[in-house]
Amino acid sequence: MRRPTRTAALALAAGTAAATAAALLPSLGTTAAGAAPACTVAYSVAGQWTGGFQGGVVITNNAAATTSWKLTFDFPGDQKVTQGWNGTWTQAGSSVTVASMPYNGALATGGSVSAGFLANWSGGNVNPTTFKLNGVTCNEDAPPTTPPPTTPPTTPPTTPPGDGAAPPELHVGGNQLLDAAGKQVVLHGVNRSGTEFMCAQGRGIFDGPVDDASIDAIKSWHVTAVRVPLNEDCWEGLSYVPAEDAGANYIAAVTGWVNRLVAHGITPIVELHWTHGLYTGNSAGCSDVNATCQKPMPDAQYAVPFWTGVANAFKGDKSVVFDLFNEPYPDRATGSAESAWTCWRDGGNCPGISYPVAGMQSLVNAVRGTGAQNVILLGGLAYSNDLTGWLAHRPTDPTGNLAAAVHVYNFNSCASTSCWDSQLAPVAAQVPLVAGEMGENTCAHGFIDQFMNWLDAHKLSYLGWTWNNWDCSSGPSLITGYDGTPTAYGVGLRDHLAALG
Known part of the structure; x- marks a missing residue:
């Protein structure tokens, strides 16, 4: 979803990214005899x-x-x-x-x-x-008050901490997402917006709570996946982002959030949402070089190191899925479908885009260069609504773990059963297809009901936009409260997932 820059966009804070920890003050030493240990x-x-x-x-x-x-x-x-x-x-x-x-x-x-x-x-x-x-x-003068056990339990539990089974380690098999045992996995979930825009607007990192109770509320809707949108400049710690929300602080907050989702048995989909690069052409979301809106393609300067860093952070857990770029729209810049798909895959100097572009192949290479084997999602053109050139232009991947992503809203071009049959089904027949975003701007759920029924019939994964308590008249918002109280639109997703069990 092209989340708009906040009204009048709060003044962007200046300053430098957080520095590494300062030098140690007087060094630690032992205390007087008979006192507590240092x-x-x-x-x-x-x-x-x-x-x-x-x-x-x-x-x-x-x-x-x-x-x-x-x-x-x-x-x-x-x-x-x-x-x-x-x-x-x-x-x-x-x-x-x-x-x-x-x-x-x-x-x-x-x-x-x-x-x-x-x-x-x-x-x-x-x-x-x-x-x-x-x-x-440490602990020289006295042992801990309650010493931890020195041996593992006789019968270790089969699930990680949290309130559910561990999310499946995923890989691609044919046109399906599979778990480690080779069983098909169909993801049902929500997007959790905020981490893509709050930091760049000087307003913190999260828009709303991300604690255990908030995850429990999400799970009460039978959700098995949460998409986590990220901001490139905040991850990289660019100087305009407030230091407390940038670099190591942002990475630690995001990593903690993803780890909590995993601990609760939820599949996290980590995705690059807002990026650097000056674009003022057709359908521009802003005239800012900074990552304060959706750009037509990711930039080569920061997107490659971004994905190298993200992949290194999460490559140890194959339950985490990587979504390389939120909603590409090079077609609006180049004016040609073929040149747009070439730009999408190969990047470089793309017509109509002033900055060097990171193509999907270079981002796949960045991820795989770290040794990460996580499943990668790739959205198509027209804000991820057009997949007509996806199969012909898909990047190469040595692990074979690529999947297609599509975004479908009632106001998109491909928003009918006939289009889904002609454009989405052929892609889904060859590779896994995930509807990473879906929604409608009516505060109702008739459209997503129709789309979810089509997706269910094809055994495809989908996530609703968005688990934020915004006014649904300003965009598809699923909830009115972070306890899981749904909007009239959110009722559709909640009740549909409940019916699936």
Whole structure:
């Protein structure tokens, strides 16, 4: 959906991106004899399943205040951290380091901070016992109040933490999305807008809550997938984005949100929504070079490193899907369908677009260059509503894990059963097809009812726009409250998914 720039677009904040953590103030040392240890670390396993677990540390500083911190410990076994949050996690062999982020580096005397991670294991999951904070050994004078278990449960649970089974690890088989066992997966979900525009408008990162309770409300609609739109400039930390919402802070917030979705058994679809590049041609959404509106194609300058960074962040979890670019419309710029499809695939200097374009092939290459095998979605022309040239121009992918994405609204050109039969069905016969966005601007649900019935008949995945409590007369909004209270339009999706069970 071409989410408009907010009315009068709040003044964009200036400043520099967040710097790395500041130098340490007086170093931590041991306290007087008989006092508390210089630091304590409580290590815990929040949940464990076959081959993986979620762990966390709570660090308490009992010595001099610091402006940055670094915790180190060694795993006794073959555990390997795959993702982390509230800190920069690295691992060399069995040695693990987590360093503070710009937003949580300050640690007062008596202050605490927590950080968490996901990890793999096979031979055993014995807890580490020795922790050092900024080089000082913690827990020396007294053990933690409640020592964590030192051995994994006799019968590990089969699901990760959260309130549902782990989302399936996905791959492409023919024209279907398949789980690790080869069973077809059909996704039903919603978009959760906000992370694509709030940061660029100086208004924070999320538009509304993204905590566990808000995920529970989404799941109450029988949702199995949530699409997470992202802003290129905020991820890259460009200087016009407020420092607290940019770079490492933005990445940590997004990563935490995606990890919470996974922990609740929901498939996240991470997608590039707003991008850099000056475009003032036909159907321009704004005259701003910054990522404050939908551009016709992603830019080569930032989109390739963006997807390299995103792929590195999530390549350890094949349940996360990558949607390379929200709604391409090079056809409006070039004036020719063939030149538009060539621009879509190959990028470069495209007619009518002033900046060098990152084509879909270069973005696929960026993702696969990290070793990521995650499923990739590619939307077509005309704001992802036109797939007529998709099969003839699809990029090459060494993993074979490409799928098509389509956006369908009642005001689009391809918005009828006859068009879906003639244009969408042939694509769906050869590759998986996901309706990444659907909706109508009537505050009703007659149109999406018709489209969902067509999609169900073809066993295709779909997600409604959008799980935000906006006035549905200004755009298709599914809810009036983040407790899941639907709009008149949202009733259609909620009741349809409930009927599917």
